[in-house]
Amino acid sequence: MIERSEGISWARGIKVRHLESFLVLDEAGTLTEAAARLHMTQSAMSHWLAELERVAGTPLVVRGRKVQLTPAGHLLKRLAITVLGDIVRTGREMHAVAAGRVPRLNVGSVWAGIAGGLPEAVTAFQQRHADVAVSIHDGLFDDLLKGLDTRAMDAVIGVLDARAHQPQLAHHVLFDDQVSIVIGQGSKHWHSEQPLGFADVLREQWVMPPLGTLTRIQMDAYLIEQQASWLVPKAETASLAMMQALLHKGDYVGVCAESMADYMASLGLFRKVAIDSNIRFGPITVVWNREHVSATLMDFIDCLKAHVRGLPAAQVQEAPRA
Structure with missing residues (x-):
């Protein structure tokens, strides 16, 4: 008191x-x-x-x-x-x-969602709902998913796997993603005019996601396939900002979702390394709690679907109201 x-x-x-x-x-x-x-x-x-x-x-x-x-x-x-x-x-x-709306939405997203249309979806949503604030939280999918139970999160964008198949959860697949290998402006290969392949960077200093994350699991499987399981990363980070800083300042090779690699490459910050086969990341999915659903949340999900697919919002099939 x-x-x-x-x-x-x-x-x-x-x-x-x-x-x-x-x-x-x-x-x-x-x-x-x-x-x-x-x-x-x-x-x-x-x-x-x-x-x-x-x-x-x-x-x-x-x-x-x-x-x-x-x-x-x-x-x-x-x-x-x-x-x-x-x-x-x-x-x-x-x-x-x-008026039957919620005043705030809390949306969690892995890197892939942020690069795959989330900023555009937020902008379109707030043109419809000027009085609704949207809080964006990035982080590991496991941590964000827990927020759906406590109402700390209204929706979470991550990779569809067993974690999203809980009875109280509903989901909608947004797009399929791959894993990419990238370099930044700090790499000695940055200004090379020749195509850059996996063999060119195999013995460089690597920055990878932490052990146990889906991107790292998929990347480790690829290294085994390429008989390069001996590769040990020089740095591990779950922070995109830290990986970007390392690739910009130092001679490193990074690993991230292809959607993020393409986005950063469009800004002139990353350059993708060509690889012989796709490293599947998985379907990027928006997940929400069936028990905490609202019309405002579903409007947001419709905007997300529209901008991921590149369609006008009026042409998007509504997500299931489960």
């Missing part, structure tokens, strides 16, 4: 109107202009300010041709911005709930 103290009790006399008026005064710069904006007399404005300073227990402005905030005034301004911002956001969220 919060203890009663001067740090809390002083604020009981402050109303939302006080905070709104104080921000108007700070912006207007004079009591006269602030009174005009608030449709008050200057005398009433002065009385209101004196009352607010009495509640605060300290001067909030230095009066003159133009009012200046005191240190305490700056603190109250910070409080006003925070409180009024929270009130506006909560109002929008309550309006969304009253």
Whole structure:
């Protein structure tokens, strides 16, 4: 329980109107202009300010041709911005709930989903639902999937496997992905005009996903097939940002989903290494909890399907409402 103290009790006399008026005064710069904006007399404005300073227990402005905030005034301004911002956001969220929508979606995604149309889907979704915030969380599929049970996540994008076939979960396949081998601008091969193959980078310094991740499992299987199981990575990371930094700054070879490799190559950040056979990554799938479904979530999934397939949203077949 919060203890009663001067740090809390002083604020009981402050109303939302006080905070709104104080921000108007700070912006207007004079009591006269602030009174005009608030449709008050200057005398009433002065009385209101004196009352607010009495509640605060300290001067909030230095009066003159133009009012200046005191240190305490700056603190109250910070409080006003925070409180009024929270009130506006909560109002929008309550309006969304009253209209049968959710005010926020939490979407988890592996790298492949982020490169495979997720940013475009978020943009299209928010053109329809301007009052719905979307929080994007990237990470390992296992960790993100757990959030569907606790409602920390509304939907998760990852690779379809046994983990997505739980009774309470529904899913929709978005696209099929492969594993790619890439280099960055730090590689000695970056400026080579010759086609770059697996044999050219086999004995280089490799950056791979951690052991146990699907990308690493598929890559290790490929190395066995190529009789290169002796290869030990110099660095392991589940962070795309870290892998990108290593490939940009140092002479490394990286491993990632082909969708991400293609996306980074389009930005001039990665160059793909040609390999003789496909290293299958798996079908990239959006997963959600049947028990926590909402119309807003399904609208988002429809946008995701549209932008992954490259179709206008109106032409997309709706995902199952299971």
